[in-house]
Amino acid sequence: MSLVLIAEQVLNGLQFGIMLFLMAAGLTLIFGVMGLINLAHGSLYMVGAFCAAAVAGATGSFLLGLVAALAGAALAGALVEIVVIRRLYAKDHLDQVLATFALILIFSEGTRWLFGSFPLYLNVPEYLSGPVTLPGGIEYPVYRLTLIVIGLVVALGLFLLIGKTRIGVQIRAGENDREMIAALGIDIGRLYTIVFALGAALAGLAGALVGAIQSVQVGMGEPVLILAFVVIVIGGIGSIKGTLIGALLVGLTQTLGGIFLPELMKIFMAPSAATSVGASLASMAIYVLMAAVLIVRPTGLFGARA
Amino acid sequence: MTREGIVNALVLVCLVLVPGWAFYAGETFTITLATRVVILALAAVGLNIALGLGGLVSLGHAVFFGLGGYTMGILAYHVQAYEPLFEWPFLFEGTKSMPAIWLAAVVLSALTAFVIGLLCLRTSGAYFIMITLAFGQMFYFFSISWSAYGGEDGLSIYVRNGFPGLNTLDPIQFYGLCFCVLVVVLWFASRLNRSRFGLALNAARQSPERVEAVGLRPFHLRLTAFVISGAVTGLAGALFADLNRFVSPAMFSWQMSGEIMILVILGGVGRLYGPVVGAIVFVALEHVLGDLSDYWHIYLGLLLLTVVLFVRGGLIGAVTGRRAAHD
Known part of the structure; x- marks a missing residue:
């Protein structure tokens, strides 16, 4: 186990975490502002990946694919918000869970109907493929490094958007007191649609970016959705800063746990048993992390309210 | 008799008459479908205790369903493979007897529900979900990576477990057994509903502060409800595994949790027979729509949306036009 390998795994963990952040940021904004639990967020991730794969396949341009992912997911998000989600704000969590679960069924089967059950492939463009040598002699894929950079840039953009712009002020005000900002003359319905579309676009972007590493298929969004839930529970629902920290924690735990726990177990038991026990523990590690955080802080690391 | 009482009685009569007819007509498949209905209904009755009575929106009840399933799978697997489950402190070869398996499933699910509840009930609302x-x-x-019991492939049990005095391989006898279990649990749930504990739990859902003010502890009430709820769903899991003679990680999947929750909501949250009606409608839809189209989940999704957005109190609520008795 060399230092280079460890450094590579840390980078992988960062890359995974930053993609989770894109997904979880939308989820936490939507919950923070509208008080809505959106299980269908994973479907928007999938929509983004499919838009990117379809457009990149037709035009041959990866960048156009990304633009399509952003636009397609934002559009799907806005549409769903106007047709269905809008009617759910006043309802309790149970109804929200059910209705958005129903949306998952509709999105997944609809996509299967349009594109079939076979996975699509989204190729990494020529200029981003191949490895790059980092300081210290670490060989690392350019594309994954690009994902980290894009993710960090988007995260910075999001912090600026929330912290410095007019719409950001409205979003923060919406998190604190919905009735009050409606009374102050802000079109709350429009704000909700914008926030939802923004969250959807982030999810779609994540889907398209990850889609080039993995295959693009129906049901790809749900495993990520659940990890995103773990992220926002750890970070504290509604907090963007908490989400970023939670996402990096989960990404690193997941990636490093998969590598190091089997090795660690080998100290205590026979190699074959160690591999299987280590793999079991690694797959559960992030949930153990979440349980631990909630025992110490029931509203997450940066959560203000229950 | 209230309108809801009449609906409930009709549902029970249906659950007797339809399999009875199927038995005389030789429609074995219908009996199997009915068994599926009864077992899924049992799982959902379990969830309804936490969800309807306690207001605990648990999207993790597949844990107990799967634990029940794996309890049956593991106990029966060791008998099937002639490998004792453990040899110390005494030799235990596993068991193929349903009552023993049920007991193990209920105890294990209840213990797990206690631990999970202890952790989860510190939170509420969205965090809890x-x-x-x-x-x-x-x-x-964990079940996927646990290769000793089949890992991703699951475990097949070739012969259904036995129940004293019954031939469980005969579909109608197995149905009868499952139906009796459901009726007993429904009776238990209705007693629970009206007991002092049930009233306190209801109150804790509606107004935790007041319950605390009269000297009860909402946390203890909720934890007890969660344990009972998990135990019932675990029992359903053991039966479900016996119906299919197969357990796999799919029983632990979050789609399973979602499905159990759909059954409750479709029928009506907090209604005694809501889960039963939900299970009947769900299995019927699965069967009818599944025949019509490969993409039947779209229609299921649309139907669910309609129920959530426009029908108050689920299907039972739509028929009886009254709010659930405890509201």
Whole structure:
């Protein structure tokens, strides 16, 4: 186990975490502002990946694919918000869970109907493929490094958007007191649609970016959705800063746990048993992390309210 | 008799007459479908105790369903493979007897529900939904990576487990057994509903502060409800595994949790027979729509949306036009 390998795994963990952040940021904004639990967020991730794969396949341009992912997911998000989600704000969590679960069924089967059950492939463009040598002699894929950079840039953009712009002020005000900002003359319905579309676009972007590493298929969004839930529970629902920290924690735990726990177990038991026990523990590690955080802080690391 | 009482009685009569007819007509498949209905209804009755009575929106009940399933799978597997489950402190070869398996499933699910409840009930609202979901995933991934019991492929049990005095391989006898279990649990749930505990739990859902003010502890009430709820769903899991003679990680999946919850909502949250009606409608839809189209989930999704957005109190609510008795 060399230092280079460890450094590579840390980078992988960062890359995974930053993609989770894109997904979880939308989820936490939507919950923070509208008080809505959106299980269908994973479907928007999938929509983004499919838009990117379809457009990149037709035009041959990866960048156009990304633009399509952003636009397609934002559009799907806005549409769903106007047709269905809008009617759910006043309802309790149970109804929200059910209705958005129903949306998952509709999105997944609809996509299967349009594109079939076979996975699509989204190729990494020529200029981003191949490895790059980092300081210290670490060989690392350019594309994954690009994902980290894009993710960090988007995260910075999001912090600026929330912290410095007019719409950001409205979003923060919406998190604190919905009735009050409606009374102050802000079109709350429009704000909700914008926030939802923004969250959807982030999810779609994540889907398209990850889609080039993995295959693009129906049901790809749900495993990520659940990890995103773990992220926002750890970070504290509604907090963007908490989400970023939670996402990096989960990404690193997941990636490093998969590598190091089997090795660690080998100290205590026979190699074959160690591999299987280590793999079991690694797959559960992030949930153990979440349980631990909630025992110490029931509203997450940066959560203000229950 | 109230209108809801009449609907409930009709549902029970249906559950006797339809399999009875199927038995005389030789429609074995219908009996199997009815058994599926009864077992899924049992799982949902379990969830309804936490959800309807306690207001605990658990999106992780597949944990208990899967635990029940794996209890049956593991106990029966060791008999099937002639490998004792453990040899110390005494030799235990596993068991193929349903009552023993049920007891084990109920105890294990209840213990697990106690531990999970202890952790999860520290949170509420959205956090509770997400953390129960995450616990479900934890068990799901664990079952996938646990290669000793089939891992991703699951475990097949070739011969259905036995019940004293019955031939459980005969579909109608197995149906009768499952139906009796459901009726007993429904009776238990209705007693629970009206007991002092049930009233206190109801109150804790509606107004925790007042319950605390009269000297009760909402946390203890909720934890007890969660344990009972988990135990019932665990029992359903053991039966479900026996119906299919197969257990797999799919029983732990979050889609399973979602499905159990759909059954409750479709029928009507907090209604005694809501889960039963939900299970009948769900299995019927699965069967009818599944025949019509490969993409039947779209129609299921649309139907669910309609029920959530426009029908108050689920299907039973739509028929009786009254709010659930405890509201």
